[in-house]
Amino acid sequence: MTTDQIRGHQTILEMLDRALSRGRLPHALLFAGPVGVGKNRVARYLAQCLFCEQTPSDQLSCCRECNSCKQMAAGTHPDLISIECPPDKAILPLSLIIGSEERRGREGVCYEMSLRPMTGNRRIAVIDDADKMNAESANALLKTLEEPSANYLMILIASELDAILPTIRSRCQLIRFAELSADDVSELLLEHQLAESPEQAQQVARLSGGSLDVASQLLDENLQELRTSITRLLCQHPFRPQAFSQAVIKAVDDIGGNTAAQRKTAHWILHFCADFYHQALQTAAGHESAVNNAQIDKFVNGFPGSTEDRIEKLGSLLDRLLETEEQIDRNATISLCIENLSEDLRSLQKSTS
Template identity: 75%
Template sequence: MTTDQIRGHQPILEMLQRALSRGRLPHALLFAGDAGIGKKRVALSLAQCLFCDQTSADELTSCGECASCKQMVAGTHPDLISVECPPDKAILPLSLIIGGDDHRGREGVCYEMSLRPMVGDRRIAIIDDADKMNAESANALLKTLEEPSANYLMILIASELDAILPTIRSRCQLMRFGRLSQEDVADLLIEQQLLDSAEQASQIARVSEGSLNTARQLLDENLAALRVNITRILGKHPFQPQVFSQAVMQAIDDVGGNTAAQRKTANWIIKFCADFYHQALQIAAGCNSGLESDSIRKFVAGIPGEPEDQIEIIGNLLDRMLQTEEEIARNATIALCIESLSEDLRGIQMK
């Protein structure tokens, strides 16, 4: 994994290169940004560059051929300590930081970072999901952050910066990662052979919000079928609020009684609707990208009035979807949100 394989984070790479060239790479970095945008990829790439046997430590590059590079690719480098929150846990276990009850102080990141390097001159720790540390875990990590050893580097990765304790943040160099562009997400879907159609990749990327993780979720067959059904209903004239609300509530009910799962499904539906109206708005404004479906073009053509009138109506529809997204984020009752939304969508289109 080399830096030329990284998309969308050139400013971050340039900052790291400047720090290396000046010999001022901090002992602790905090990579913050949305989930699925490549923060860990950058962390691993930086580690490989620092471990590489054939390149200078002041250059953000690696040969890809030496023993250290091959170990990094295989995930077996003995001086890399990498931990993350298990999928079935909401909090990063304290045992990953300072060891379990039976081995407290003799396992975990803090212990590993107190040892001498095994093959080179440095050790590197990557703590993914650092925002899922509780106060006990964060406080246990503080001593290691406060008393760094030479040539030791710790990289914390967080999607929710506000969840990181101020005492931790103050001891790390913060680097904020921006979202990937739609083009980057689409290209990555093709490069990683998740899709082979550029048109499909672009459609998925539009709703991904700059996250490759989100894009992968959108490849789920059930979610794809839901998107097709919801947008089909949106495209019909006249709009049928009861059909729309029933389809939405059925999709939400299908996920079961888990409130978090229901809200997640509702959010997906709102995103699908917003994307539909966003594409329609582009068509009405004459900014066709060539990727919009015929159904969306027919929907726009079915709106009466001049293009200016169509733009106003579609803009109001899009605004109403975004309002619903905010309501659901504030934990409003989903059923009431969807019922109100359905009637408002009809009202906007009847004006």
């Protein structure tokens, strides 16, 4: 891994580099920031730089050739201990911190970090989902954090900083990660061959809130198909409220009985719609950033009146949509929200104010 495989976060990389060159890297770091922006990637890069046998350890760089670098690339470095919350668990299991009941104190991160380095000069633990530790796990980890040794580094990773106990927080140097830019997300999607085209990558990146994870979720085939069919309904003049609400409600019902998943789907559909109106607004206003799209052009040109009239109308459509998005996020009844929205979109689109 090299820095050019890390998008964004330049300030953080520079800060880590400075800390290394001054010999002032703390023994515990807390990487906090949104999901899917590359916190784990930066943690592993830092570990690789520290393990690298060819480059000086006071520099944030690695050779990619030595044994340690190869082991890091393969995920087999014996001095890197890394844990995360299993996908089916809501809480980071205590056994990962201090070992299973039968082997308590003889396995887990705390035990591993008490051992001497196997190959290099230090041991490094990367604790992902640190915000999913319960008090028992956090207190167990605290003991290890309180007895820093010169040859260990702990990197805790969290997306919910508030969920980290103050006692843990106070023993780590906090490093805040920001969202990625839409351009970075778009480039990453193409680089990892997750998106089919630059246009799709940009469209998804715009909606991702700077998170590669969210962007990947949005690339789900069903969701993309849904986006196409909903957009088709949205761009019609005149707007057909029943067709729209039926399509949305059916899509949500198809998810099945899981209400959280239904709400998420409704949220994304509305997000797609908001993005469509937003793009239409940009096109109407003649912004350079506007997406070049025949469907949007046709929709915008379908409104009578002056540019100002169109902008005002598109603005009110967008506002109404964002309002519904909020209602859905606040747990309002989905079908009712969508039906009301459909009627309002019809009258807003039609009215000649």
